[in-house]
Amino acid sequence: MCDLLSNYMYIIFTTADTVSPTITNCPSDIIANVEEGSMSASVSWTEPSAIDASGNVTLIVKTHESGERFGIGANTVMYIFADPANNLAFCTFAIKITSNESRAPTILFCPSNRTLEVDERSLGTIVSWDEPVVEDTGNVMLLIQTHVSGTFFTIGTTIVSYIFRDNANNMEKCSFSVTVTGDYPDIGAVNPLRQSEGSGGNGGTDVSYIALVLSMIAIVCIFIVVVLLYFRRKDKKKNIDLDVLAMSATNSM
Incomplete structure (x- = not known):
């Protein structure tokens, strides 16, 4: 009887494990700087481990490998351990990659200023140009573009601007002017009575x-x-009617 009871208690205690594994050696956040001309850096760390009362712990998730290359910006590394009762333990830390590069992107080609003339019956014209060309050691994105090639420009001067930015937040601008000249059409230009x-x-x-x-x-x-x-004819008719009435009255007398 005592043996059965002890076996029963053993089963209860062994199936009621709710304690998660304990993480050891979870790395702190890491900050690394890229080399000049590069947009990523290799980062290494001592991998964490875990212990559990059961004596059996399994690593079930690892998002990155030690020694992996990381791009500029913030990255999160995560390890997840599990014991036989599926209790989980987490180890997470951040890796931030920075750049000391201060060189802005290089504009290899930027359209020159242009002037176009339109006739007196036009309010403007369509203007096209070749897109700017930019170069940088890393990735470059077009941050701002005020006008698109092939846009209709009215008479006057308009500034067209492009602003580029690289991964290190260095920016460079390409700007040029589009001037459309001509006289606005006067009202007589559309008058059908206008002579040469x-x-x-x-x-x-x-x-x-x-x-x-x-x-x-x-x-x-x-x-x-x-x-x-109209009124003269009406008055004349009225006078005729009066004469008829007068003659009728005279005859009756």
Whole structure:
């Protein structure tokens, strides 16, 4: 009976393990610097271990290997250990890679300033250019681009800018101006009454304005004449009706 009870208690205690393994030698956070002209660094560390009351611990997750190369920025390394009862223990630490490089990206080609002329009936024109070319020891990204090649530019001067940035946050800019020249179309340019310009320069605009005014005056005069004829005819008809009435009254007497 005592033997059965002791076996039963042994089973209870051995199946009720809720204690996680204990981590030993979990590395602290590591900061490393890249060599000049490189965008990554090799980092090594002493790998952690774990102990457990069961005497059996298994490493089930390891995100990175010691001696691995890491790019500029923050990286997280994780180890996870498990005992036979599936209790877990975690070891995590950060690896930060920095760069002392202060050299900005090099602009190999940046479009030059350009000037385009449009005729007097245009408000602007489409302008195209070759994209800038940039070089750097690491990765370069286009951070800002104010205009796209093939954009419509109105009359005036516009500044086009590109800003590039590398992984070390060094930046370089490429800028150029686009100038569109020309005269804005005047109102006479779209007037169907406008006549061809002579040597007087703005004579066409003056002629079209005078023609418009004369046309309006003619329309007003015609309207007045029609109104006068209408009322005159009405008054005449009224007088005839009065004469008829008078004659009828005389005959009745």
